[in-house]
Amino acid sequence: MAIIAGKDLCEILDRGVVVDMLDPELQVQICGVDLTLRSIERFVTRGAVDYDNRERQVSKTEEIAFDDDGWAALDPGCYLVTFNEAVSIPKAMTALARPRSSLLRSGATVETALWDPGYxxxxxxxxxxHNPKGLLVKKNARLIQLAFYRLSAILDKGYEGAYQNENL
Known part of the structure; x- marks a missing residue:
């Protein structure tokens, strides 16, 4: 499996794999696309996960407001973030994300799941x-780089889970 890069990346982006970018000139990198911060939420209840999702309960959250200058001050802990950009992953590829290095150098990271074909x-x-002093994060900050990979086969059926079309 190889990362889709360069001209091949530009071609898939032209087909609408990532939309609602704030500034494609800045966000499109050699090997992926930077996704930016739309909102931050804190967890207010515990979640529950099981084997077949019949008893799954997603944690409830509450939004954290940005100040008048667009900043949010975060204490150490975990937060749910939503990105500005929407994605549409073709059935012939998948995507994985990694945190931007400036985030890591500030004592924070982003955990992500696999972006499934068809999502x-x-x-x-x-x-x-993780930083014991916390983190200041500005609205629209670039947090992760999403990299795309071609699959060994085109799938007949893509993602059909509960999060299809989320936050659109």
Whole structure:
């Protein structure tokens, strides 16, 4: 499996794999696309996961407001973040994300799941602030780089889970 890069990346982006970018000139990188911060939420209840999702309970959250200058001050802990950009992953590829290095150098990271073939939505990820002094984060900050990979085969059936078309 190889990362889709360069001209091949530009071609898939032209087909609408990532939309609602704030500034494609800045966000499109050699090997992926930077996704930017739309909103931050704190967890207020515990979640529950099981084997077949019949008893799954997603944690409830509450939004954290940005100040008048667009900043949010986060204490150490875990936060749910939603991205500005929406994705539409073709059935012939998948995507994985990694945190931007400036985030890591500030004592924070982003945990993500696999973007499945056929998934469409405005994704969410887990921002984890490890720095004991916390983290200041500005609205629209570039948090992760999403990299795309071609599959060994085109799938007949794509993602059909509960998060299809989320946050659109």
């Amino acid at each position: 469409r939505g405005r994704s969410q990820s887990l921002l984890v602030v």
